Amino acid sequence: xxxxxxxxxxxxxxxxxxxxxxxxxxxxxxxxxxxxxxxxxxxxxxxxxxxxxxxxxxxxxxxxxxxxxxxxxxxxxxxxxxxxxxxxxxxxxxxxxxxxxxxxxxxxxxxxxxxxxxxxxxxxxxxxxxxxxxxxxxxxxxxxxxxxxxxxxxxxxxxxxxxxxxxxxxxxxxxxxxxxxxxxxxxxxxxxxxxxxxxxxxxxxxxxxxxxxxxxxxxxxxxxxxxxxxxxxxxxxxxxxxxxxxxxxxxxxxxxxxxxxxxxxxxxxxxxxxxxxxxxxxxxxxxxxxxxxxxxxxx
Ligand SMILES: [Zn+2]
Ligand SMILES: [Zn+2]
Numbered sequence: 001x002x003x004x005x006x007x008x009x010x011x012x013x014x015x016x017x018x019x020x021x022x023x024x025x026x027x028x029x030x031x032x033x034x035x036x037x038x039x040x041x042x043x044x045x046x047x048x049x050x051x052x053x054x055x056x057x058x059x060x061x062x063x064x065x066x067x068x069x070x071x072x073x074x075x076x077x078x079x080x081x082x083x084x085x086x087x088x089x090x091x092x093x094x095x096x097x098x099x100x101x102x103x104x105x106x107x108x109x110x111x112x113x114x115x116x117x118x119x120x121x122x123x124x125x126x127x128x129x130x131x132x133x134x135x136x137x138x139x140x141x142x143x144x145x146x147x148x149x150x151x152x153x154x155x156x157x158x159x160x161x162x163x164x165x166x167x168x169x170x171x172x173x174x175x176x177x178x179x180x181x182x183x184x185x186x187x188x189x190x191x192x193x194x195x196x197x198x199x200x201x202x203x204x205x206x207x208x209x210x211x212x213x214x215x216x217x218x219x220x221x222x223x224x225x226x227x228x229x230x231x232x233x234x235x236x237x238x239x240x241x242x243x244x245x246x247x248x249x250x251x252x253x254x255x256x257x258x259x260x261x262x263x264x265x266x267x268x269x270x271x272x273x274x275x276x277x278x279x280x281x282x283x284x285x286x287x288x289x290x291x292x293x294x295x296x297x298x299x
């Protein structure tokens with residue numbers, strides 16, 4: 001089959017759809033309510049600000065897109081993200097308020113201290129740039145200047161910058177051949193996926209990026225993190241009561257990837273919610289000694 005025959009439908013997430021899905025998930029797993037409504041509220045803020053960020057049309061010619069995809073170089077480079085520091089400050093304030101009110105382990109006084117710290121535009125720019133450049137050491141250092149725990153700093157940076165990546169990636173997704181990318185990292189922005197699903201119509205394995213939200217299709221008989229095709233190293237586990245949700249492990253690099261099989265049922269999937277709902281599979285794989293290489297929608 002030719003590569004371009006796999007047309008990838010990108011996720012269309014709305015706050016209404018999230019609320020509807022949360023009801024469904026929580027009727028089966030009530031313990032998910034706190035994390036899921038936290039996500040819904042953060043998403044609502046991101047969506048509101050995203051509407052004010054101008055969409056950026058890609059200035060990459062098709063040959064360059066193909067060349068980068070073949071050499072596994074992300075289409076968005078760190079200098080491509082144009083920041084609006086005033087807006088970034090407002091997003092940081094709104095998100096830190098939600099973290100303080102709704103996160104399962106709320107840090108006291110976060111909103112006030114973020115609101116104060118982000119008036120320092122130099123600090124805010126350094127903080128954002130360290131995330132964009134994926135420089136974790138630098139980010140931890142800059143976060144410490146604001147008394148931010150590393151985990152909280154990465155949650156804040158990831159969620160406040162995601163809308164800028166969404167808007168930058170939309171045009172690129174339309175031009176990039178995303179049907180058969182043999183990689184576990186986002187071809188558009190280079191970030192980690194949240195998890196994967198096998199889509200209803202043809203069972204294609206589709207991953208969704210944790211940062212820019214892009215979906216890409218992948219070949220199935222390969223570990224997407226180390227590239228091995230040795231079938232003796234690849235297997236999957238599931239819980240007896242739910243065979244459609246699986247965790248694929250690789251004995252070559254000891255990574256794992258969660259995959260929900262949608263082929264038995266029609267309909268859409270909200271990948272961030274499905275990720276929360278399958279945390280028992282993370283546990284199962286980690287208990288067997290495999291590590292999560294994928295990310296979450298928060299960090
Ligand atoms: Zn991405
Ligand atoms: Zn592997």
